[in-house]
Amino acid sequence: MNRCLFPVLAAILLLTNLKAPAQVMTEYGPVQTKVVDGDTITTVYLKPAFVFKRAADERRWSRLIYNLKVVYPIALEANATLHAMEQRMDSMKTKREKQEFVKAMERALKRKYTPVLKNMTLSQGKLLIKLIDRETDQTSYDLVKQLRGGFRAFFWQSIARLFGANLKDTYDAEGDDQIIEELIMLYEAGLL
Structure with a gap:
């Protein structure tokens, strides 16, 4: 059976x-x-197709996608690092202890990201500034000012302005940065 x-x-x-x-x-x-x-x-299911009037527009679009793929993971990691730092700093009692912790984190982040940031293009740097604002809800200038002080924030803002960037740039998902927001949605969905 x-x-x-x-x-x-x-x-x-x-x-x-x-x-x-x-x-x-x-x-x-x-x-x-x-x-x-x-x-x-x-x-x-096909990936979305984009049609451009000029070849220059298509090159700009492709470059923006490439830059987003390079920079967006760094912005996400910056957000996670910032939240971890804030949680750890909340448990610290003295201002001196917090300052020493921030300096130690700065040294560690410099060791980790200096090679990456040195190889970035100016357009990738500008995009990173905007994406950090998107992820943290604070401009890069405000973050530097909060963590390292007003003089350091002014110094790095001056350096950024020399190269045509602005640490005070904000992210506007409905305005100027609507295309970037759409690309981020496609990136997160795995369609880029």
Whole structure:
């Protein structure tokens, strides 16, 4: 009896799986297939297509996507580091202890990010300033002023202005930075 039961159960399982929808990942994204009345229907979800009037616009768009892929993970990590620092500083009692902690964190961050930041382009740096504002809800200038003081913030703002950047730049998701916001949504969805 057991010898007959196994083939019957195996056949039932195989036949029930034939009508269930299947999903396979390809290089273009998920492909779903479904059998309806003996016909196989395949559904492929394509990435959004962008059409540009001029080749220069397409190059600018591609460059912005590349820069976002380079800079956005750094902005996310900056946000996580800032929150961890704030939590740790809340548990500290004296101002001196907080200052020493901030200096130690600054040295560690310089060791970690100096090679990365030195290889960034100016446009990537400007984008990073905006994304840090987006992630932390504070401008880069305010963060430096809060953590290291007004003189340091003024110094780094002056250096940034010499190169055409501004640490006081804010992120405007509905205005000037709407395209960046859309690209971030596509990046987070895995469509870039």
